[in-house]
């Protein structure tokens with residue numbers, strides 16, 4: 001192999017798209033996600049959601065999570081006391097904000113956070129508008145893109161990813177996390193087209209809201225690995 005060919009092989013070699021499985025409510029689902037290789041799991045603290053947990057339920061799930069798997073606590077326009085109580089009782093590695101929270105609010109808890117954006121919502125219905133919204137949240141560890149649908153997320157619906165065209169992708173910027181209606185059948189195409197840092201799924205690996213399906217979790221993980229170019233036996 002020539003030097004040039006070897007260099008291009010190294011540059012174009014397999015990458016690894018991180019995977020977050022969100023909306024876990026049962027220990028067996030958490031175990032299935034961890035065993036399938038999830039990098040992160042999400043616990044929902046938004047009372048209208050059928051995936052919403054009590055502090056005791058969340059603490060019990062959190063206790064099953066092994067080292068090197070990150071735990072995210074998801075909120076929609078919470079008050080600060082609610083976030084503090086979750087941090088105290090559950091000890092999440094990351095907070096995930098899905099509402100209209102301000103940059104200062106998101107950054108005010110001493111825990112790293114993801115800011116979710118509903119792509120297509122007013123002000124975020126053009127590539128420029130969405131990029132502007134992101135840049136206001138430059139203290140986030142990641143920008144998570146979800147669809148604009150009734151409620152605040154977890155709906156299983158997708159969005160026009162052309163809206164992501166102007167989101168900054170430079171090193172040192174918050175990670176681009178693709179979400180919204182992903183499933184095993186579609187995630188590979190999205191990874192090929194957009195090369196997100198991570199993908200986040202909830203409805204697409206469920207048999208009913210809040211009830212994960214272990215085979216759908218495994219199929220999703222296999223689809224991500226195949227898109228990345230990893231081939232496991």
Ligand SMILES: O=C(O)c1ccccc1N[C@@H]1O[C@H](COP(=O)(O)O)[C@@H](O)[C@H]1O
Nearest residue numbers: 022049152153154155156180181202203
């Ligand atoms: O899961 C929920 O119930 C939820 C409620 C409110 C805001 C966000 C929620 N979930 C997140 O939405 C995205 C997309 O989920 P889906 O795969 O389309 O179902 C994902 O980040 C969930 O964590």
